[in-house]
Amino acid sequence: MAGFAFSRTPLDVVAQRRALADPSCGGYAAFEGWVRNHNEGREVTKLEYQAFEALAVKEGARIVADAITRFGVVSAACAHRIGALEIGELAVWVGVSARHRDEAFRACRYIIDEVKHRVPIWKKEFYVNGDSGWVNCERCALPSRADALPAGHRHDADAGPT
Amino acid sequence: MSAALHGLVLAGGHSTRMKRDKATLTYLGTPQLPKAYSMLSGYVARCFVSVRPDQADDGVRNAFPQILDSVAVAGPLAGIMSAQSVEPAAAWMVLACDLPFLDDATLAHLVEHRDPARLATAYRSTHNGLPEPLCAIYEPASREVLQAYAGSGRTCPRKFLQTHDVALLEQPTPRALENVNSNEDYWAARAGLLPENENKSVQVTIQYFAILRDQAARSDEALRTDARTPRELYEQLQQRYGFTLPADMLRVAVNTEFGDWAQPLADGDAVVFIPPVAGG
Numbered sequence: 001m002a003g004f005a006f007s008r009t010p011l012d013v014v015a016q017r018r019a020l021a022d023p024s025c026g027g028y029a030a031f032e033g034w035v036r037n038h039n040e041g042r043e044v045t046k047l048e049y050q051a052f053e054a055l056a057v058k059e060g061a062r063i064v065a066d067a068i069t070r071f072g073v074v075s076a077a078c079a080h081r082i083g084a085l086e087i088g089e090l091a092v093w094v095g096v097s098a099r100h101r102d103e104a105f106r107a108c109r110y111i112i113d114e115v116k117h118r119v120p121i122w123k124k125e126f127y128v129n130g131d132s133g134w135v136n137c138e139r140c141a142l143p144s145r146a147d148a149l150p151a152g153h154r155h156d157a158d159a160g161p162t
Numbered sequence: 163m164s165a166a167l168h169g170l171v172l173a174g175g176h177s178t179r180m181k182r183d184k185a186t187l188t189y190l191g192t193p194q195l196p197k198a199y200s201m202l203s204g205y206v207a208r209c210f211v212s213v214r215p216d217q218a219d220d221g222v223r224n225a226f227p228q229i230l231d232s233v234a235v236a237g238p239l240a241g242i243m244s245a246q247s248v249e250p251a252a253a254w255m256v257l258a259c260d261l262p263f264l265d266d267a268t269l270a271h272l273v274e275h276r277d278p279a280r281l282a283t284a285y286r287s288t289h290n291g292l293p294e295p296l297c298a299i300y301e302p303a304s305r306e307v308l309q310a311y312a313g314s315g316r317t318c319p320r321k322f323l324q325t326h327d328v329a330l331l332e333q334p335t336p337r338a339l340e341n342v343n344s345n346e347d348y349w350a351a352r353a354g355l356l357p358e359n360e361n362k363s364v365q366v367t368i369q370y371f372a373i374l375r376d377q378a379a380r381s382d383e384a385l386r387t388d389a390r391t392p393r394e395l396y397e398q399l400q401q402r403y404g405f406t407l408p409a410d411m412l413r414v415a416v417n418t419e420f421g422d423w424a425q426p427l428a429d430g431d432a433v434v435f436i437p438p439v440a441g442g
Contacts, residue, residue: 033442049441052371052434054418058200059225065208066227080441092442112442118225120415120434121441122372136438137373137407 004060004119006053006082011090020075020097029104031112033092035085039135043128047085052120063114071107073098078111080121164278165302168252169206170245171198172238172296173223173259174214174231195222196419198259201266205273206255212241225420235312238296239319243312246305253278258296260341268338272299277329281307284323288336293328295319297339363388364429366395372437378403392416393423396435412436 013032020028035047064076076096085091094111098104115121123135173195195211203209211226218228229248231240238258245254255273257264268285276283276299284298296319300308304326311322323330333339369382378399389395392414399405413436414421427433 050371050375051441052369052415052436055415055420055434058418059420062226069208069210069227116442117439119441120371120436120439122437123440124372134373134376134437135440137440 004057004064004078004080004115006051006057006080008081008083011079011081011093013090013093016077016079016093016095020077020095022074022097024099025074025097026099027101027104028095028097029101029108030096031092031094031108032090033112035087035089035091037087039125042125044087044125045128046087046126047091048124048126049080049082049085049091050122050124051080051082053082056119056121059119060115063111063118066114067096067107067111071098071103071110073103073107076107076111078115080115080119082121164276165251165253167206167255167273167276167299168245168249169202169209170229170241170254170256171195171202171209171211171226171259172241172256173198173211174217174241175238175260193222193419193422193425194259194262195226198257198261198264199226200419201264201269202255202257204266205269207252210245212245233312236317237319239308239312239317239322242300242319243305243308246300246302246308250305251302253302254300256296256298256300258341261297261339262342263335263337263340264297265335265338267334268297271334272297272331275329275331280329281326282323282328284328284330285333285339286330287339288333289340293320293323293330294339295323296341298323364427364431366427366429366431366433368395368399369432369434371434373407374403374405374435374437377405387427390426391424392421392427392433392435395427395433396423399435407437411438 017028017030037044060078064078067073067076074097078092078094080092094108096104096107098107124132125135126132199209199211209227210229211223213223213228213230215230217223218230229245232244232247233240235243242254242256272283272285278301280301281304282298282300285294287294307326308322363386365384365386367382367384370378370380375381387395387398389398393409396409409423414423415434415436416425416431418432
């Protein structure tokens, strides 16, 4: 199986993992991204994820299919939460099953990196003092900073729980 | 049982007559390559884009799973044979990316009437009666025959289909496989698909996400605009809502596929401006 899906309820990692099982596989690698209680020096109390789902599921599925082809793994999948999440909750899960561990690790890393960079998902952080902000959107929006940003910054999702 | 069907969009051409990349040409707001890829994806287990090695990283093609040309054969045969060497057990449904009139009926009919016992299933051109090699299904058994064909110095896939045991179907939609090889063809095709005058206003829908949703204080709207491109539309909306993100920090999607800031907007387009993403 191969796919990318959103969920509005907690992810069932056991079921996700089971769907990747295959007798030809000698290894399974997974990545879990959790909601962290701090980011860039600020205390975070909770998160909200929003997604442009119609395009995000297509782009996510392309990434997963691409990883399967590129690394020759047997199965891969990615699931992402949407909506409000508390500290410690599982926000994103990537799983890969493969004949050998090396390609499983590499495909897993590739999928989470590409998802963070390419898939239209946004994260709003809520801070202890009551403020909130969209990660990667607020500071880049300031004109004084925008000019100073490196060219590659545009869609780099560098902050957040993962 | 017939072999699993995989898809291959041919986007490795040199577009020598057009002097511009055919994969990026836009009709009704959708560039050709994403459109061909998304149409074909609906009929196959896995879908790939065929590219020359030097095109692999370009911004149009790097968004898709790719199969790089790995055989030294001229023309589209290289793409087909490279795909067959990657997945010899699959049947390959091959589709050129320069078919602006292609419709779902044509793809569905081809899949429905596929004859896995022959080397390939293809359409007979409504134009000249010859086989159309670039909207066709190549069965696994065609692999060795194609290798021998190319090995003897022949590279024309149309002639291959003419001289081998293939199923030829009549087209359900007569003009669906006409292709575009010159700028003149391109504008004629666009005119054929877009009856209204391009300069008049268009009715579009817009969905807002993340910081744009907060600043516009709405999640979507429908409006009539004289903006000719997504860039002009964003500038208008930025004035209205005071969006703080400059356009060059955003990407744009039109009709649920990544689009181009300069592509012409068409009536009915669904536009989404994509702020810097932060998944994970």
